[in-house]
Amino acid sequence: MKIEKLNFAYGEKKIFQDLTMDMPKGVTCIMGGSGAGKTTLLNCISRQLEFEGNIVYDVIGDNNKNDVNFSYVFQQPRLIPSMSVENNIKFVLPRSMTKEQVKQKVDDIIAKLQLEECRNSYPRKISGGQASRVSLARALVTDSDVLLLDEPFKGLDIKLKKDILNLLIPLMENKSVVFVTHDVEEALAIADRVFVVERKDGETVKVKGSLDIAQKQNDRDVYGEQLNEVRKQIYKLLS
Secondary structure: OEEEEEEEEEOOEEEEEEEEEEOOOEEEEEEEOOOOOHHHHHHHHOOOOOOEEEEEOOOOOOOOHHHOOEEEEOOOOOOOOOOOHHHHHHOOOOOOOOHHHHHHHHHHHHHHOOOHHHOOOOHHHOOHHHHHHHHHHHHHOOOOOEEEEEOOOOOOOHHHHHHHHHHHHHHHOOOEEEEEOOOHHHHHHHOOEEEEEEOOOOOOOEEEEEEEOOOOHHHOOOOOHHHHHHHHHHHHHHO
């Protein structure tokens, strides 16, 4: 995916001015302080906001809004309280699908994200980690071209994050993923490229730097020598 000379403002408040970013196929992490435009960038990528400039997606077609399928995972799971876990996942599938197709898709993603034990439970009865996995399941079940993740593990403990990331990594193959996080360890575990952005008072968003991680996610030693060096560089850019 390529972002080319992106311009966006909330009224008179300019957020992006000629912002250009090259995001390779795979997982791009966006990091930066609060107010650095990270969520606004996701909303531009998903065409929820009107902007000037161009975004080129890694999909076949004319690259207009109608040719690209987006899935969005927010900071909060946003599950429908009156629906079971299974029905929350079913809810996003096209009505054109047969019952058999729906069942196969839902059963498959429930198995992959280890949600079988709570598939008939309602959101108020499940844990925070389960709710995060249901939110991911709902995003992944639709086979979207672009997956947008806006701090989806915020508030979860380290072990839960690690467990969910391990489940998520194999499900992201062949997708363009943009992952917003404040957590350096999450970025090191999942990213192919990390961008650090900043927005100073009265200025527009700037890219302070970007770093590539060549190791495949499944083969990474997050505390090995190579990624320790990347960790140092990310912290330096964030400071």
